[in-house]
Amino acid sequence: MKGMTIIVKTISSWVKVLIFIFGIYIILFGHLTPGGGFAGGVILASSYVLLMLAFGSDFVQKDLPLALDSKLDCLGAFAFIMIAILPCVFGGAFFANFLVDRYGQPFELLSAGTIPLSNIAIGLKVGASLFLVIFSLAVCRKGAELDDE
Amino acid sequence: MTIFYILLIFIVIASLIAVETTDLLSAVICVGAMGFGVSLLFLFLRAPDIAITQIVVEILGLIILIRATISRDLTFISGDKEFFATIVSVAIVFVIFLAGLRVFETLPEFGTPVFAERPDTASQTYIREGLAKTGAANVVASVILDYRAYDTLGEATVLFTSIIGATVILRRSAKRTIDTLRPVSPS
Amino acid sequence: MPYALSFLLFVIGLYCAVVKKNMVKIVLGILIMECAVNLFLVMLGYRHEGVAPIVDRTHLESKAALDGFVSIAVDPLPQALVLTAIVISLGSLALMISICIRIYEKYGTFDITQIRRLRG
Numbered sequence A: 001m002k003g004m005t006i007i008v009k010t011i012s013s014w015v016k017v018l019i020f021i022f023g024i025y026i027i028l029f030g031h032l033t034p035g036g037g038f039a040g041g042v043i044l045a046s047s048y049v050l051l052m053l054a055f056g057s058d059f060v061q062k063d064l065p066l067a068l069d070s071k072l073d074c075l076g077a078f079a080f081i082m083i084a085i086l087p088c089v090f091g092g093a094f095f096a097n098f099l100v101d102r103y104g105q106p107f108e109l110l111s112a113g114t115i116p117l118s119n120i121a122i123g124l125k126v127g128a129s130l131f132l133v134i135f136s137l138a139v140c141r142k143g144a145e146l147d148d149e
Numbered sequence B: 001m002t003i004f005y006i007l008l009i010f011i012v013i014a015s016l017i018a019v020e021t022t023d024l025l026s027a028v029i030c031v032g033a034m035g036f037g038v039s040l041l042f043l044f045l046r047a048p049d050i051a052i053t054q055i056v057v058e059i060l061g062l063i064i065l066i067r068a069t070i071s072r073d074l075t076f077i078s079g080d081k082e083f084f085a086t087i088v089s090v091a092i093v094f095v096i097f098l099a100g101l102r103v104f105e106t107l108p109e110f111g112t113p114v115f116a117e118r119p120d121t122a123s124q125t126y127i128r129e130g131l132a133k134t135g136a137a138n139v140v141a142s143v144i145l146d147y148r149a150y151d152t153l154g155e156a157t158v159l160f161t162s163i164i165g166a167t168v169i170l171r172r173s174a175k176r177t178i179d180t181l182r183p184v185s186p187s
Numbered sequence C: 001m002p003y004a005l006s007f008l009l010f011v012i013g014l015y016c017a018v019v020k021k022n023m024v025k026i027v028l029g030i031l032i033m034e035c036a037v038n039l040f041l042v043m044l045g046y047r048h049e050g051v052a053p054i055v056d057r058t059h060l061e062s063k064a065a066l067d068g069f070v071s072i073a074v075d076p077l078p079q080a081l082v083l084t085a086i087v088i089s090l091g092s093l094a095l096m097i098s099i100c101i102r103i104y105e106k107y108g109t110f111d112i113t114q115i116r117r118l119r120g
Helices: A006-028 A038-056 A057-063 A066-089 A115-148 B001-018 B024-044 B048-069 B083-105 B122-134 B139-147 B149-170 B173-181 C003-017 C024-044 C061-071 C076-109 C112-119
Strands: none
Touching: A006 A115, A038 A057, A038 A066, A038 B048, A038 C076, A057 A115, A066 A115, A066 B149, A066 C024, A115 B083, A115 B122, A115 B139, A115 B149, A115 C003, A115 C076, B001 B024, B001 C024, B024 B048, B024 C024, B048 C024, B048 C076, B083 B149, B083 C003, B122 C061, B122 C076, B139 B149, B139 C076, B149 C076, C024 C076, C076 C112
16 A cells, blocks of 8 residues: 555544544543543554545554554553452452542543543554554455455 | 434434435445534533543444445345244334333432432442542543553453454465365375 | 434444445455444543543642542543454454455355355
8 A cells, every 4th residue: 555645645634633632531531421442542542443444554554563553452451450450459349430439520631530531541442453453454455455466 | 302212203204214225335424423412412511531432433333334345345235034934023022121120110300310229339339539549630531541441451351362363364475374274185 | 412413323334234235345344343333432531621541740749639630531431441442443354354255255246135046
């Protein structure tokens, strides 16, 4: 994949930043407004997919290498498991919300205990894994073309 | 609610066209139209979380499907299986449809929640005590990440497994390793 | 009536998955079935003239306001179930499409009857 014309490249390099910021907003405000980790993670993945469609897969691999992407995936899963296990250490049940009264009031950004942390972990995991599979589809098609030649 | 029914009929027509058209790319685009219609329906059903998720997931799914179909040569293979098998399948599907219609007569009227009839059910408890117990204003977020976080853990596991399966199936280097190992194994 | 229409959508997807012999058509049929099931689950929790299940500041002022909100809010439990199911459907779609691409590279066709003939 060589990428598209310069008009598409310029516009998508601007729009990508806006989509990325919107995804972060959706994840961080997931406990106050509609949204959450699932939708925000897919939006983060779609910003990099837009970059990949416009510039080609080689450019994206410089920006976000495949090894770093799978590390982010595993980091999200590990963070979610740690959020589940930590209450057991402090004398609660598995997945107990042990931070709920420690900080913040309702309707503030920093509130609701472990729910924003879980949102961040889930968003990281979903976005990294979905971008990983779409990147593999693109690279696979490129490899098939090379084999045909 | 008239627009709700019009959208529902639009979705059924779009899926019929997607099933019966002979061009694969047209079928994929019709499925995309159906997905966007479903996300609008979720807005009418007062579920904004699912509407956001559905519309974004539909965009990524369309990218995956178009990537799979766009540059293949044989995009217009269609048609059904043998005649007898088709007749039997259509008859069985029709019987399933009639049986389902009988089941839906026993459900309550559309517009009354099935799971929230009495005040002590789980859904009513979630709405009443969700903010006080978990501190999250969005009740859906408090359900999926606090009350029923086991569901989310299972979902993460399933997603992880399916993505690993897809990347392993699509990988090229593993095949070459097997090819180089093959002359060694008989000896 | 809406229950019957969503079930009709499910039956169309089932017909597509059973009768068609193109692999991508079968994947599309499974996608249609997933959409129909999600729609049916969310419809089960809908309430006429309801509001979305998001608590506002005005609902916390008195107990009567909270009770009123509880009596008109839409059921959040099916929405939470469907939210996880949608993302899983994207993962399974990626798995099915990658299997289809592999089979296309190996046999050069999307037709399942042709694949069977070449193998035998």
